[in-house]
Amino acid sequence: AQSVSQHNHHVILSEAASLELGCNYSYGGTVNLFWYVQYPGQHLQLLLKYFSGDPLVKGIKGFEAEFIKSKFSFNLRKPSVQWSDTAEYFCAVSPPNRDDKIIFGKGTRLHILP
């Protein structure tokens, strides 16, 4: 079945460590790609998105993601995490020709140790 897969369910890092959260999708064709974040007790917020153009996308709070079409991947990265990055991170895809919905991955819970 077509889906969005996030490799890690729970990641624990120390402050200043580098972060990479994996995301793969199984849709063919042109997709739109997103990373959303949900801080404890807060709304889902958009971190960054890719529609076209430069496959390296920069988002808020120092996050970036790289779209690798051949690998159907859209991994999220941050070179140096902070305690305030503790949150749940969701990779999401708008399927081809269905821009009006977003399919989410299961989420990765990130815990940063101070």
Place this chain on the structure above:
Amino acid sequence: EPEVTQTPSHQVTQMGQEVILRCVPISNHLYFYWYRQILGQKVEFLVSFYNNEISEKSEIFDDQFSVERPDGSNFTLKIRSTKLEDSAMYFCASSEAWASGGTQSTDTQYFGPGTRLTVL
């Protein structure tokens, strides 16, 4: 910054009862969505709505579900006869345009804080 708001924050109901979850999208947005997240599972798309019509709905969105924009500000999700498996967090979202329509700044879906529905 404008926000999507949802009421109530928590709704407890008996199985078989009707519930209405309410959302106030951001005022200049034209596209509206409902998603749900069962505890421990992923966020799932339910329905998208534009120009007083459903644009897309998922398999989850069966005849027990309906959406409505009863006035210029509210967007509601009704579950006619709740089941135990309807217990979840329900998120409303809105956007100015579809994900790839318009400019990059107008297509983001903004999410509300969610309504936790508990069906007993």
